[in-house]
Amino acid sequence: MTAAVAESAAVPMTAKRRGAQLAMLGFAVLVVMGAYASVGLGLDGKIPAGMLTYGLGLGGLMVAAYLVLARWAPWADPLLLPLVTLVNGIGLVIIYRIEQSGRPGASSTTQLMWTALGVVMFSATLIVLKDHRALQRLTYTMGFVGIGSLVLPLLPFIGKEINGARIWIGIGDTFTIQPAEFAKLALVVFFAGYLVAKRDVLALAGRRLLFIDLPRVRDLGPVLITWGLSLAVLVLQKDLGSSLLLFGTFIVMLYIATQRTSWVLIGVLLFLGGAILAGQVFDHVTARFEVWLNPEASEFYDRELGGSYQLMQGLFGIGSGGILGTGLGEGHPYLIPLAFSDFIFAAVGEELGLTGLMALLMVYALIVERGLRTAIAARDPFSKLLAGGLSFLLAWQVFIIVGGVTGLIPLTGLVTPFMSAGGSALLANWILIALLVRMSDAARRPPPQAIQDEGLTQVFQR
Amino acid sequence: MSELTLLLIRLAFLAVLWFFVIAAVGVIRTDLFGPRTAPATARKPTKPAKPVSKPKRGEPRQMVVVGGPLQGTIINLTETPITIGRATDATLVLSDDYASSRHARLFPQDGQWIVEDLGSTNGTYLDRSKVTRPMPVPLGTPIRIGKTVIELRK
Numbered sequence: 001m002t003a004a005v006a007e008s009a010a011v012p013m014t015a016k017r018r019g020a021q022l023a024m025l026g027f028a029v030l031v032v033m034g035a036y037a038s039v040g041l042g043l044d045g046k047i048p049a050g051m052l053t054y055g056l057g058l059g060g061l062m063v064a065a066y067l068v069l070a071r072w073a074p075w076a077d078p079l080l081l082p083l084v085t086l087v088n089g090i091g092l093v094i095i096y097r098i099e100q101s102g103r104p105g106a107s108s109t110t111q112l113m114w115t116a117l118g119v120v121m122f123s124a125t126l127i128v129l130k131d132h133r134a135l136q137r138l139t140y141t142m143g144f145v146g147i148g149s150l151v152l153p154l155l156p157f158i159g160k161e162i163n164g165a166r167i168w169i170g171i172g173d174t175f176t177i178q179p180a181e182f183a184k185l186a187l188v189v190f191f192a193g194y195l196v197a198k199r200d201v202l203a204l205a206g207r208r209l210l211f212i213d214l215p216r217v218r219d220l221g222p223v224l225i226t227w228g229l230s231l232a233v234l235v236l237q238k239d240l241g242s243s244l245l246l247f248g249t250f251i252v253m254l255y256i257a258t259q260r261t262s263w264v265l266i267g268v269l270l271f272l273g274g275a276i277l278a279g280q281v282f283d284h285v286t287a288r289f290e291v292w293l294n295p296e297a298s299e300f301y302d303r304e305l306g307g308s309y310q311l312m313q314g315l316f317g318i319g320s321g322g323i324l325g326t327g328l329g330e331g332h333p334y335l336i337p338l339a340f341s342d343f344i345f346a347a348v349g350e351e352l353g354l355t356g357l358m359a360l361l362m363v364y365a366l367i368v369e370r371g372l373r374t375a376i377a378a379r380d381p382f383s384k385l386l387a388g389g390l391s392f393l394l395a396w397q398v399f400i401i402v403g404g405v406t407g408l409i410p411l412t413g414l415v416t417p418f419m420s421a422g423g424s425a426l427l428a429n430w431i432l433i434a435l436l437v438r439m440s441d442a443a444r445r446p447p448p449q450a451i452q453d454e455g456l457t458q459v460f461q462r
Numbered sequence: 463m464s465e466l467t468l469l470l471i472r473l474a475f476l477a478v479l480w481f482f483v484i485a486a487v488g489v490i491r492t493d494l495f496g497p498r499t500a501p502a503t504a505r506k507p508t509k510p511a512k513p514v515s516k517p518k519r520g521e522p523r524q525m526v527v528v529g530g531p532l533q534g535t536i537i538n539l540t541e542t543p544i545t546i547g548r549a550t551d552a553t554l555v556l557s558d559d560y561a562s563s564r565h566a567r568l569f570p571q572d573g574q575w576i577v578e579d580l581g582s583t584n585g586t587y588l589d590r591s592k593v594t595r596p597m598p599v600p601l602g603t604p605i606r607i608g609k610t611v612i613e614l615r616k
């Protein structure tokens with residue numbers, strides 16, 4: 001008995017947990033189908049015809065993803081896929097619900113199609129990328145790809161300006177993508193590879209001020225360059241969200257790599273300086289600040305462009321949801337103009353209430369926890385930084401948009417990962433999850449088995 | 463559809479949502495602490511057939527990195543040797559200028575773990591003494607490789 005207990009305690013990480021994963025995946029799909037049924041019952045008192053098509057569509061996609069995962073990443077974390085399935089599915093349901101109430105722009109069929117493409121990208125990433133450390137060799141390529149895709153929308157002809165932000169590229173009016181979503185991934189890979197190579201230098205202490213070891217002045221280069229880059233994104237593309245996301249992720253990865261608090265301090269100071277400066281100089285940033293500080297002022301509420309009308313509608317929605325929500329299909333989330341994309345969180349808040357919002361935030365927290373756990377379990381520095389960076393990217397994205405929608409921080413146009421309508425973000429986030437799954441597979445896989453027991457030369461099987 | 467039914471559906475959905483979260487936490491719990499009832503009992507009879515012995519009381523089960531950039535990493539000890547170094551196929555991959563690509567090796571022998579330096583440039587240290595020949599590693603004694611410090615733990 002003691003031996004059995006000892007065994008289970010000794011190797012808790014090496015269990016594959018495929019069964020648990022399949023069960024949780026089924027559970028997630030059931031919850032989503034339940035949500036569809038609930039929407040239909042709330043709207044017109046009968047179970048909607050779409051429940052089976054959407055539910056089985058999502059279920060079929062996830063079974064496919066599960067099979068790919070079981071074949072190409074058998075040791076992967078059992079929870080990542082089910083948790084993502086749940087948020088993606090709830091997003092589909094909310095978009096379906098808003099489409100039913102007749103708001104133009106919301107289309108759950110398009111979103112399901114993008115989800116299918118996302119799962120294809122997820123599978124492709126897992127199948128093609130057998131070892132994520134191959135990305136380390138592409139460090140600088142990824143850096144160029146990242147910056148290149150950030151710049152793309154600024155070019156004439158292919159760049160497009162929609163809703164005041166120049167972050168789209170497209171051919172014609174039908175097919176547009178946001179390259180910034182993919183740039184984030186490429187830049188995190190670049191930061192990870194760069195910091196693995198340079199962190200010893202960046203961790204060197206310079207002068208000591210109070211309780212903090214300041215870094216040497218000549219090592220400030222990378223931080224200043226990233227700062228300049230994110231300010232450029234802010235100014236040239238008017239994309240507050242991406243700018244904040246980029247800089248925050250870099251600072252946190254720098255902190256993970258060097259374990260120096262001073263970098264976080266320098267980052268926060270630089271960011272505050274930049275934000276205040278931008279707030280004074282650029283109109284669109286000033287407008288965001290005004291709206292954030294006084295959303296209820298009638299001059300901002302009635303303003304045509306960049307007013308607080310949408311923010312206030314979102315807050316009203318969350319407020320009328322209360323603790324338990326109005327019930328799916330029984331609220332009025334369609335009153336919020338962008339309830340299917342940026343403000344999907346407010347729509348959830350109205351129909352599922354604080355209880356539902358907390359459950360969703362818990363699911364996001366669990367995804368991030370699994371990612372950070374992967375970072376801890378990883379056996380080489382590049383994987384640690386990449387997993388930590390990608391998890392933080394996800395967490396930071398959720399924080400920025402939820403904080404913006406609830407009025408905690410100025411509202412920035414970011415998507416809620418996996419929930420908001422929008423193809424580029426969905427694809428990019430599915431690739432992000434594929435990378436995490438790939439790394440958790442490598443981290444949880446038991447150590448390589450030696451073919452020969454002794455001898456100077458050893459052959460390792462991986 | 464009456465008000466009451468809708469209310470019940472709404473509450474049931476929220477409960478199911480939370481139940482999903484709790485189930486997910488349950489999976490993590492099992493991952494961290496092992497299953498509540500050991501399912502290994504069924505497989506147990508096949509295990510003693512192996513000539514190699516299970517870790518007994520007082521023998522190390524984990525290798526923990528307690529210092530350096532990889533701090534916090536835990537590797538479970540099995541019957542297989544562990545290699546440490548900068549080479550990507552090492553069990554613990556270091557990115558340390560003071561470590562060699564194949565720096566050191568840990569292997570079990572007669573219930574003890576032995577550390578062996580694989581001809582590294584800057585040496586491997588067991589506690590304070592340089593490892594010149596294979597030496598047994600007591601529990602909790604630090605092994606230093608460049609900036610990395612590892613320990614064996616139960």
